[in-house]
Amino acid sequence: MNRSRILYHMVHADFLERVRRYSFLLTIGFAIYLGYAVYARQVTLQLNHYRGVDNSAWLGAVIGLISSVWVSLIGFYIVKNSIQRDRQTRVGQILAATPMNKSFYTLGKALSNFAVLAVMVLILALAAVVIQLLRGEDTQIQFGALLSPILILGLTAVAVVAALAVLFESLPVLRGGVGNVLYFFFWVALLSISVSPLTGSRQPTGLRALQDFTGIATVMGQMREQVHQLDPHYEGGSSFGLGNFNPATKTFLWTGVHWSSGLIVGRALWLAVALLLALLAAVFFDRFDPSRNSLRTAVKRKPASALDTLAAQTFAATNSSLALPPTIQLTPLPRSGTSAVPRSRFFALVLAEFRLLFRGHAWWWYIAAAGLFIACLFSSLEDARPGILLAAWFWPALFWSQMGTREQIFSTGALIFSAPRAAPRQLLATYAAGVLLAALTGGGLGLHLLFARDFSGLAAWSVAALFIPAMALALGVTTGSRKAFEAIYTAWWYVGPLHHLPRFDFMATTAQSSTPIGYLSAAAVLVLLAYSWRTVRLAYA
Amino acid sequence: MQLAIESVTKRYRKGVIALQHFSLEVKPGVLGLLGPNGAGKTTLMSILATITKATEGRVLWNGADIARDPDVLRSVLGYLPQDFGVYPNLNAVEFLQYLAAVKGLDGAAAARRIDQLLELVNLADVRKRPLGGFSGGMKQRVGIAQALLNDPQLLIVDEPTAGLDPEERVRFRNLLSDLSGERIVILSTHIVSDVEATATDIALIAKGTLVAHATPEALLRRVEGKVWEWVVSSDALTSAKQRFLISSTTRRSDGVHVRVLGDQPPQGAELAAPNLEDAYLYCLSQHRTGAHA
Numbered sequence: 042m043n044r045s046r047i048l049y050h051m052v053h054a055d056f057l058e059r060v061r062r063y064s065f066l067l068t069i070g071f072a073i074y075l076g077y078a079v080y081a082r083q084v085t086l087q088l089n090h091y092r093g094v095d096n097s098a099w100l101g102a103v104i105g106l107i108s109s110v111w112v113s114l115i116g117f118y119i120v121k122n123s124i125q126r127d128r129q130t131r132v133g134q135i136l137a138a139t140p141m142n143k144s145f146y147t148l149g150k151a152l153s154n155f156a157v158l159a160v161m162v163l164i165l166a167l168a169a170v171v172i173q174l175l176r177g178e179d180t181q182i183q184f185g186a187l188l189s190p191i192l193i194l195g196l197t198a199v200a201v202v203a204a205l206a207v208l209f210e211s212l213p214v215l216r217g218g219v220g221n222v223l224y225f226f227f228w229v230a231l232l233s234i235s236v237s238p239l240t241g242s243r244q245p246t247g248l249r250a251l252q253d254f255t256g257i258a259t260v261m262g263q264m265r266e267q268v269h270q271l272d273p274h275y276e277g278g279s280s281f282g283l284g285n286f287n288p289a290t291k292t293f294l295w296t297g298v299h300w301s302s303g304l305i306v307g308r309a310l311w312l313a314v315a316l317l318l319a320l321l322a323a324v325f326f327d328r329f330d331p332s333r334n335s336l337r338t339a340v341k342r343k344p345a346s347a348l349d350t351l352a353a354q355t356f357a358a359t360n361s362s363l364a365l366p367p368t369i370q371l372t373p374l375p376r377s378g379t380s381a382v383p384r385s386r387f388f389a390l391v392l393a394e395f396r397l398l399f400r401g402h403a404w405w406w407y408i409a410a411a412g413l414f415i416a417c418l419f420s421s422l423e424d425a426r427p428g429i430l431l432a433a434w435f436w437p438a439l440f441w442s443q444m445g446t447r448e449q450i451f452s453t454g455a456l457i458f459s460a461p462r463a464a465p466r467q468l469l470a471t472y473a474a475g476v477l478l479a480a481l482t483g484g485g486l487g488l489h490l491l492f493a494r495d496f497s498g499l500a501a502w503s504v505a506a507l508f509i510p511a512m513a514l515a516l517g518v519t520t521g522s523r524k525a526f527e528a529i530y531t532a533w534w535y536v537g538p539l540h541h542l543p544r545f546d547f548m549a550t551t552a553q554s555s556t557p558i559g560y561l562s563a564a565a566v567l568v569l570l571a572y573s574w575r576t577v578r579l580a581y582a
Numbered sequence: 583m584q585l586a587i588e589s590v591t592k593r594y595r596k597g598v599i600a601l602q603h604f605s606l607e608v609k610p611g612v613l614g615l616l617g618p619n620g621a622g623k624t625t626l627m628s629i630l631a632t633i634t635k636a637t638e639g640r641v642l643w644n645g646a647d648i649a650r651d652p653d654v655l656r657s658v659l660g661y662l663p664q665d666f667g668v669y670p671n672l673n674a675v676e677f678l679q680y681l682a683a684v685k686g687l688d689g690a691a692a693a694r695r696i697d698q699l700l701e702l703v704n705l706a707d708v709r710k711r712p713l714g715g716f717s718g719g720m721k722q723r724v725g726i727a728q729a730l731l732n733d734p735q736l737l738i739v740d741e742p743t744a745g746l747d748p749e750e751r752v753r754f755r756n757l758l759s760d761l762s763g764e765r766i767v768i769l770s771t772h773i774v775s776d777v778e779a780t781a782t783d784i785a786l787i788a789k790g791t792l793v794a795h796a797t798p799e800a801l802l803r804r805v806e807g808k809v810w811e812w813v814v815s816s817d818a819l820t821s822a823k824q825r826f827l828i829s830s831t832t833r834r835s836d837g838v839h840v841r842v843l844g845d846q847p848p849q850g851a852e853l854a855a856p857n858l859e860d861a862y863l864y865c866l867s868q869h870r871t872g873a874h875a
Contacts, residue, residue, distance in 0.1 A: 371698050374691055374733040386686040393683035401671035452667030456728060459631045460685040461656040467684055 044145070051149035055123060056156045065157075068119055072161040075107055076168025080175060082288070084111075088261070088268045088279045092289035096179035097187035098297035100169040102260050106281060108162045108195025109255040113202045114228050116161065118221065118528045120154035121206040124326070125216070133329035144323040147207050151319035154203035162195045186297040193300065194256035197308045197315075201254070204318035211322040218439035221527035225535065231255075238262075251307045257281065260298055268293055390466060394474035397447070398440050410436055410482055417485025422493060427550040430486045431538055434509065434548055437482050438534075441510055442526040444475050445517025445571060464579050468514070468572055475510025501549035504557040508547050508564040515567035518574050583610055583644065583735060585630070585766055590639035592625050592790075600625035601790040603639070612762045614781030615770040616862055622790040623770040624664055627740045630768065631661040643736070657686075660734030662725045664741045664770075670714025674705055674724050677713055678731060685732045692731070699727040702757065704750070718745040726754065730761070737767045743776055755779040778858045786865050793869045801861040809860045810842040812851035822848070829863045843867070 059065055078084040079100075086092065086103050093099030127133035136146070169187055174180060205224075209215040215223065235255040253259050261279045268275045271293055298304075413433040417425045445468070448454040457463050480487065483506060490499040509530075516526040537545030541554040549555035585608040592601040600622045617623050628634040629641060632652040641648045643655040668677055675696055682692035700706045703723040708716075713724065722745045729737060739758070743751045758767055758780045771777060777784060777798075784801055786793040794801065809829075814822050815837050822828065827843040842848055843864045 371702065371730070371733070372691075372694055374687070374695065386683060386688070389689060390683045390686075393680045396676070397669065397672070397680060400669065400676075447669065451669055452665065453669065455628075455631070455633055455661065455663040455666055456681060456725075457684050459633060459656060459659055459661045460681075461653040462686075463656075463684055466686075 048145060048149055048152070051145065052152045052156065055150065055153035058126070059123075059153070059157055060160075068157065068161060069164060071115065071119075072112075072164040073168070075111060076104075076165055076172065078283075079103055079107065079168065080172045084283055085289075086279075086281045087287075087289050088264055088293075089275060090287075090290045091268050091272075091275070091293050092291075093264070093295035094178050094292050095173055095176040096295070097169075097173060097181070097183040099295045100173050101187035101190045102264075102295065102298065104165045104169040105190030105194040106255065106257055106260060108165055108191060109198035110232065110257060110281070112158060112161055112165075112195065113198045113231075113255065114225070114532075115528075116158045116199055117202050117206050117224055117228070118524050119161075120157055120203060121209055121220070121224075121524070122522075123150045123153060124207065124210040128329060137329040143326050143328055144320050146328075147211065147322040147326055148316075148319045150210075151204040151207045151315070151322070154206050155200050155315075158199035158203055159196060162191060162199060165195070166191045183297075189300065190256070190260065190298050193298075193305070193308050194260070197311045198255055200312055200315040201318065204315040204322070208318050208322040208325070211325040211327075213325075213327075218442055218523055218527050221524050222438060222531050225528065225531040229535065232257075251310060253307070254311065256308075259304060263298060264295060267295065387466060387470060390470040391473045391477070394467070394470045395477055398443060398474055398478060402440070406436075414482065414485040417483070418489055419485075422489060422495070422498075425486050425489055426498065427541060430483055430548060430550060431534070433483050433485065434479065434505070435531075435534055437478055438527060438530055439523075440478055441475055441513035441530070442517065442523040444471050444510060444513045444526075445515070445519075445575075446521055446523050449521040450523075458579055464575055465572065468518070468575055472510055472514050472568060472571075475513055476506055479506035479509050498549070498552065498555075501552075501555045501557040504561045504564070505548045508560045508567075511564040511567035511571075512547075515571045515574075518571040583764070583766060584608070584642075585736060586642040587626075587630075588640050588642065590626070590629060590636040590641060592622070592629065592634070593637040599790055601629075601636070604787075604790065604792055605639075606785055606792060606795060608766055608768065608783070610762065610764055610766055611782035612758055612767040612769055612780045614777030614784045615768060615787060616772065616774065616777055616784060617787035617793075618772060618866065621787045623772075623787055624740055625790075626787070627661075627664075627738055627768070627770050630736075631659065631663070631738050632656055633661075633663075655736065658732070658735035660729035660732060660737040662729040662739040662742055664744070666725055668713040668716070668721055668724060671712055673712055674700060674709045674716075674727070677724065678728055681728050682731055687732055695731060695733075696727075699730055702730075703727045704753070719747060719750060722746055723750070726757075735765045737761065737765060738770075739768070740770045741772075742769065743771065743773060751776070752779075774859045774862055784858075786862065786869075788866055788869050794865050798858060801865070802856050802858065805843070805856040805861040805864045807853065808843055808845060808864060809854045809856040810844070810847040810851035811854040812840045812842050812848050813837045814840055827863065827867050829860045 075084070084103070084107060086106065093102070124133070127136065166188060169191070170182060173182060173187075209220040209224065212220070214220070231254050235253050235257055238253055238258045261281070265275075265277050265279060269277070410433070413429060413436060416429045417433055420429060448457055457467060460467075483502065487499065487502050487506075490496075490502055512530065513526045516529065517523065519525075533545065533547065536542060537554075538548040538550050541551045543554045544556055544559075546554035546556075547560050549557060549560075587604060587606040587608075590601055590604045591599065593599050604622070604626065615623050615626070625634070629636050630648075632648055632655060635649055646654045648655045669680070672680065678696045678699070679692065682689075682696065687695070697706075700709050703726050705720065705723055705727070708720070713721065716724070722742070726739075726742060729739065742758075743754055746754060755776060758769060761767060762780075762782065767780075769777065769780060781798060783795070784798055785795045786801075794804075796804075812822070813834075813836055816833075819831065819838050819840070822840060822842075826840075826848060829841045829843055831841075832839045841854060841860065842851060843860055847853070
């Protein structure tokens with residue numbers, strides 16, 4: 042079998058496995074929602090008061106930018122599980138025993154990621170056609186003008202993201218939650234760099250155009266030039282994003298992106314970057330070698346086989362026969378009626394869940410958390426509430442993200458949910474442990490507010506401590522994955538609390554941006570959602 | 583103490599039927615649940631362990647329907663699933679303490695029990711090592727320990743000896759025998775020797791239906807006079823396999839010694855004493871051909 046055929050089958054099998062999962066429906070649903078958001082003008086592209094006439098060129102540009110900006114963010118979290126899936130299904134061990142080339146594997150995974158993201162982009166392209174026909178401002182579909190920004194900008198951007206996801210999965214340090222959180226900041230940086238060549242009403246040229254990963258500076262630059270020719274008073278402002286706070290009052294006729302050879306070469310270079318990233322991933326890819334797993338490293342001095350031998354030797358030394366050791370007698374447990382189970386052990390379970398949250402984290406995490414606690418307690422309220430608290434409650438994000446997911450990730454569900462009343466007890470205990478974690482890590486500010494007799498601030502702080510774990514639990518239980526919370530929490534933290542944005546500031550970092558009643562209600566709804574979801578998913582509750 | 587399975591049917595999506603009108607009454611002792619791969623054993627175990635619900639029929643624990651009140655059973659249930667995971671960053675003691683809390687056990691009693699169980703499953707010396715570094719067999723022993731945490735009246739073990747070395751397998755069989763008595767143990771496996779060593783009752787299951795439920799002695803009686811030992815040349819073995827139901831073959835200096843199951847012996851064959859594997863294969867073949875009621 043030649044190499045291209047091997048690659049084809051690797052990509053084909055991986056792609057089929059993905060699209061036949063229910064989670065792929067969510068991916069398609071998200072792409073359709075983005076299309077709807079454009080139609081409902083929830084996602085807007087404006088040049089001050091101007092927007093383009095809804096023709097093929099304009100909608101192609103809008104959808105192209107959505108693909109390169111938003112799909113490059115969300116898409117990363119959607120596809121960053123291809124190697125993990127092979128690890129979990131243990132297919133990886135079978136693959137590792139074949140002559141499979143590591144570069145082929147990572148390249149195949151990147152191509153499979155690309156195929157999934159390309160489906161999203163193609164759905165968006167289809168949505169552009171539908172939107173144009175529904176809006177009716179110009180019903181003539183010009184496929185070249187419509188598809189060129191989607192394909193040239195959108196597909197190149199998602200190609201890079203597809204390869205980046207494989208690289209993150211190949212690097213042990215970026216494979217888990219740290220990678221999920223870091224990618225958001227990486228994306229923010231990438232977007233900033235992409236936009237930075239955009240100045241005044243001129244489009245970027247030359248090497249500055251190459252740093253435009255999303256194509257946003259290129260497209261908006263050309264649009265700005267066109268509007269400037271139409272309206273000399275226009276000085277170059279533009280916006281692209283969620284919300285429509287100042288609806289456009291004027292329209293202009295956008296005829297499409299002018300694709301210069303420099304721009305095409307620039308996009309081709311990004312494709313080359315994608316290829317290089319996929320191949321670079323092969324350098325770090327462990328080929329499913331369990332000895333390169335961090336836990337195996339932790340017990341390196343006594344590997345599994347040695348432990349087994351030790352146990353067997355101990356057994357052999359103390360028991361010459363295969364009969365049970367005569368000294369070991371199981372003490373019967375006290376029974377009340379037909380039940381051996383005392384009815385009030387909830388707090389023991391909360392403590393057990395709380396201890397479980399902390400497992401597997403390095404000592405320096407606790408030092409930093411303690412430092413943030415002390416800083417919140419002893420700095421001024423003006424510094425602590427809008428500043429240090431942000432760090433204190435961002436720091437445990439990877440702890441909260443475990444909530445509601447562990448049973449699925451580690452396949453312990455059958456052991457746990459066959460216990461009496463396990464579904465409600467264990468879920469509420471997990472939530473209580475998460476609240477306890479929030480109260481401890483943000484406790485410095487809580488105490489500070491209490492000492493300062495700022496009771497409204499304390500109430501808002503308490504609501505935040507209830508809301509964050511509720512969000513973690515609901516996302517964990519419904520998705521079965523840590524990624525959703527890690528991605529959404531990071532993005533929300535960045536948009537809301539960090540910028541003290543009213544309504545979005547769930548941490549209530551300022552009195553002005555605080556909306557405790559709304560978040561208290563949301564916390565209740567989220568806990569209820571988690572409970573309902575779990576009880577529906579389990580046959581018994 | 584009684585477990586009654588009454589006409590249980592389990593239908594999965596796309597119409598796949600795993601169990602079909604399955605009925606069985608189980609009393610204290612070890613019930614060996616035997617059947618080929620895909621017979622419906624694990625589905626039945628999951629229903630009995632209150633992990634999944636039957637589509638039709640009901641399961642009664644001491645007269646109470648476990649679908650209506652699963653906690654009646656859960657409080658006295660020990661369950662070792664066929665495929666389960668552990669938290670890799672916890673050690674054996676911490677993991678068992680966690681599950682003891684989930685099961686609602688008293689802290690002091692649980693601590694004592696965990697110590698004893700770790701001794702029992704031979705993991706006392708590695709009790710402080712993270713489970714992530716355990717071998718498959720060691721994890722299986724942790725699974726056995728957790729199933730016994732709450733001193734269960736109903737112990738369900740699904741393929742418990744998978745991954746255990748021969749020594750540990752024998753140890754586990756002995757443990758099961760010692761544990762039975764005033765409790766019900768359901769041992770699901772396709773390894774006949776495990777059942778032979780421990781079971782006081784045997785249920786044969788195939789294609790989601792009950793093929794036979796009897797004591798090992800009664801099952802052996804069914805195949806008495808139907809097991810033949812026959813010596814054939816290596817060349818004749820392929821043809822013999824096509825003509826007769828063969829339960830085992832052993833190569834010796836005088837040829838291949840073949841155990842043949844059937845009402846009529848091959849020419850030159852001698853009657854042999856049946857074992858449980860013969861009975862198992864005979865009952866299944868009778869079921870397949872529809873000769874068995």
